[in-house]
Amino acid sequence: MFENQDKTHLEELGEFGLISHLTKNITLTQKSTVKGIGDDAAVLDHAGKKVLVSTDMLLEGIHFDLAYTPLKHLGYKAIQVNLSDIYAMNATATQVTVSIGMSSKFPLEAIEELYEGIYLACGNYNVDLIGGDTTASKQGLVISVTVLGYADESEIVYRNGAEEGDLICVSGDLGGAYTGLQLLEREKLVYLENPNIQPDLEGKDYIVERQLKPEARKDIVDLLKDMDVKPTSMIDVSDGLASEILHICKQSNKGCNLYEEKIPIDPMTYETAREFGLDPTVCALSGGEDYELLFTVKQADYDKIKFKMDFTIIGYITEPNAGCNLITKSNNVHPLKAQGWNAFGASAQ
Amino acid sequence: MFENQDKTHLEELGEFGLISHLTKNITLTQKSTVKGIGDDAAVLDHAGKKVLVSTDMLLEGIHFDLAYTPLKHLGYKAIQVNLSDIYAMNATATQVTVSIGMSSKFPLEAIEELYEGIYLACGNYNVDLIGGDTTASKQGLVISVTVLGYADESEIVYRNGAEEGDLICVSGDLGGAYTGLQLLEREKLVYLENPNIQPDLEGKDYIVERQLKPEARKDIVDLLKDMDVKPTSMIDVSDGLASEILHICKQSNKGCNLYEEKIPIDPMTYETAREFGLDPTVCALSGGEDYELLFTVKQADYDKIKFKMDFTIIGYITEPNAGCNLITKSNNVHPLKAQGWNAFGASAQ
Incomplete structure (x- = not known):
């Protein structure tokens, strides 16, 4: 280099x-x-x-x-x-x-x-x-x-404080860091095959930056304080949405319903995932490295947060026996599985 | 393995x-x-x-x-x-x-x-x-x-508090970890040449253990408290005595005289250094990894510490222009140089 x-x-x-x-x-x-x-x-x-x-x-x-x-x-x-x-x-x-x-x-x-x-x-x-x-x-x-x-x-907000009925929120959008990585990996292969070809990342700045230069969401913590909303549980999205919500549910001894249609995905992430033949929802659920904040808030706080553009309500906490589920766009119920980053598994990612 | x-x-x-x-x-x-x-x-x-x-x-x-x-x-x-x-x-x-x-x-x-x-x-x-x-x-x-x-x-004791006339003390003994390392390196080479030969570390437990399983000197900190002695400066010996005393002198803006004959060296360290054709004093000054405590105390505290077997007075702090010196056994004055562990230099150690 x-x-x-x-x-x-x-x-x-x-x-x-x-x-x-x-x-x-x-x-x-x-x-x-x-x-x-x-x-x-x-x-x-x-x-x-x-x-x-x-x-x-x-x-x-x-x-x-x-x-x-x-x-x-x-x-x-x-x-x-x-x-x-x-x-x-x-x-x-x-x-x-x-x-x-x-x-x-x-x-x-x-x-x-x-x-x-x-x-x-x-x-x-x-x-x-x-x-x-x-x-x-x-x-x-x-x-x-x-x-x-x-x-x-x-x-202090731990992972174990989520209660039945709490709203599940996530900041920003998901899956961008992972699709950015796919793009960078592809351009690396092209370069290795022919060093004269310039990398083609044109117009893909957003997702490349999501991968290479993430920003921790201090602004969300500040915003929640300004709104006088204390989350009941919180975690950052390093391993993918599925893995993180499962951590919250496990440690809070609760279940959850997440709505696929609510998961915030940037259009560039969506498009690029499709280019690679990937399901954008899977990129959001399992891609990881987005460093967004996933948190739960009491329903009573709904009025305080409902018009905020900085995060999205993507589901709610249920009683533990209901399990942890993704409600798909076609209204099917899929149990959530952690398929996020596994540093020891060859199959992960 | x-x-x-x-x-x-x-x-x-x-x-x-x-x-x-x-x-x-x-x-x-x-x-x-x-x-x-x-x-x-x-x-x-x-x-x-x-x-x-x-x-x-x-x-x-x-x-x-x-x-x-x-x-x-x-x-x-x-x-x-x-x-x-x-x-x-x-x-x-x-x-x-x-x-x-x-x-x-x-x-x-x-x-x-x-x-x-x-x-x-x-x-x-x-x-x-x-x-x-x-x-x-x-x-x-x-x-x-x-x-x-x-x-x-x-x-709290920093590195920068040493004053002219303070006594320089070091706990335990020095150079053992380095000679232990020489021994382990030699046995590794022997083993690589002939895997049937068993390592010959007979009777060398002490210095091998100094290298492989050092003990941080919490006991010295406790002892100093019991004696009601607060060092004026302190550092641990990770890079070798010379490098550490130079840190104290530089940060305190002082000089020092160290006496070679006072430097505590275990007989096994001495013997093993000689076997390897090394100067035991150099092993103590530049070997490093002993994890002993090097500290300075006021002369007024001399009566409190003089009979303590857990550490040795090896010199005293001088005014900065006198420099940092080693007084050898033959009474020569040598300026001290840091030749301790240098993770980037091939020549160090």
């Missing part, structure tokens, strides 16, 4: 040199950050509020393909997928740690590009980078991020 | 099955753990105390070699190297998150062995495992751990 001429080799810098280089422009903005990078541990203070922690690891060849993933986008996404977990608790993300393992063949400029995306994401979402680890890897790029956040105890 | 007969393949379980399987016996003991594994994020509460966070990543082929590293030891060590960073802040470690990337060729039994070591370390040090991520990797085992701890603001 990278020409090695005129590039700075990581060996010349050493680990501490690289860390200083990459962190020299960090500014800390969170009041809760007492000490950032530069000691054995960062120090935070949350003044009696609840501290939340989540972590996600991205591995080359599994979660991303450097053939079509710009490093800046990758850094941005690595932060977003972590922030998304904190927002899914209805909380405020405040700090991240980032550990990177990379081949020493990467020039400094490559790792700088990665960090550019990391810093951009931190800046856009008002999150402090407070620590991490940087090491050589034998093969492949490894990114491990841990995010911390906080919330008042009364604000 | 593993026979695949009668083993459980990870594909059969899937990611969520694996997580449930690995976490089904977790017991949480920390009062500050409000919610552990099972939602988008763990929830902690530290009642107004400072929260500390540190993270370390271990990569196969860089930080460990599965040819001679039992997985249980590896899991144990991955936790210890992280706890060590919290103790080096004079704080209490309370929670960890663990992310694992591993080839799907590993049978379940292998990953269970790894987690056995993780749970053992958490149990021994009274730390809760509260979350993580488990994913397939294309090649090689990846372990990324984040540790959280807490302390009263007044208890």
Whole structure:
């Protein structure tokens, strides 16, 4: 991917040199950050509020393909997928740690590009980078991020609070990240067969961006607060709608009915899925990586949310014995199955 | 490494099955753990105390070699190297998150062995495992751990507090982990040349264990509290004594004199270094991975610490212009250089 001429080799810098280089422009903005990078541990203070922690690891060849993933986008996404977990608790993300393992063949400029995306994401979402680890890897790029956040105890929304009759809502639209991935994979194959052919992503920006540069839905958390609506349960859509609603139902010991016709799918997602001979609904249910928020709200809150364009009501919670079902457009009832991302299964996705 | 007969393949379980399987016996003991594994994020509460966070990543082929590293030891060590960073802040470690990337060729039994070591370390040090991520990797085992701890603001010890005249102390002994590694590397080569020859580690248990199963020095933090001694600066010895004392001097803007004859080296370390034609002092200065605590205390505290067998006074802090020096056994003055572990340099170690 990278020409090695005129590039700075990581060996010349050493680990501490690289860390200083990459962190020299960090500014800390969170009041809760007492000490950032530069000691054995960062120090935070949350003044009696609840501290939340989540972590996600991205591995080359599994979660991303450097053939079509710009490093800046990758850094941005690595932060977003972590922030998304904190927002899914209805909380405020405040700090991240980032550990990177990379081949020493990467020039400094490559790792700088990665960090550019990391810093951009931190800046856009008002999150402090407070620590991490940087090491050589034998093969492949490894990114491990841990995010911390906080919330008042009364604000936190778990997965297990859904009650019978609650409305099931999802933000944005679904299936875009997955169809974007199909497009990128296709163009990669074309390129491998004939490197002279330029990738044909014309007009497909939206779904390509959904895959390469997702945005965690902090705005939805803010919106719900503004509307004075506290969800009864919430989760982010990383593995696909089916997998996520099943998590909520299992942990809440409830069932659900989802309506296929209500599932928000962008026209470009729909069209592209069809081009690939895929069912757009299946892309939404099982594609994953959309990083939208799936949540349940009390029926009593219906008046507050009914005109909101930022999310869609797609079904309701039922008693557990009714099972978890998809009501299709042709009014058939299908039991929902988690067929989302399975990092160990060859058949998944 | 593993026979695949009668083993459980990870594909059969899937990611969520694996997580449930690995976490089904977790017991949480920390009062500050409000919610552990099972939602988008763990929830902690530290009642107004400072929260500390540190993270370390271990990569196969860089930080460990599965040819001679039992997985249980590896899991144990991955936790210890992280706890060590919290103790080096004079704080209490309370929670960890663990992310694992591993080839799907590993049978379940292998990953269970790894987690056995993780749970053992958490149990021994009274730390809760509260979350993580488990994913397939294309090649090689990846372990990324984040540790959280807490302390009263007044208890925290940074690297930058050393003052002129302070005594420099180090716990335990140094260089053992590095000579242990030399031994393991030699036996690996012998084995590769002739698989019928059994490894010859007879009588070398101590240094092999220093390498494979280090113990973070929580006991030293407790001891210092019992003695009512608050170090003025502290760091853990992960990269070698020279690199660590240079960190303290640089961040405190001071110099130091270290006395070669005072550096604590176990006789087995000494002997083994000599067998390999290595200078035992160099092993202590640059070997790294000892996970001892290096700290400075006020001279006024000398009476409190002088009879303690758990650590050794090895020098004192000077004004910055005096530089950072090693006074050799033959009374020569050598400027200290960081030649510790450099994950990007081929020449280091």
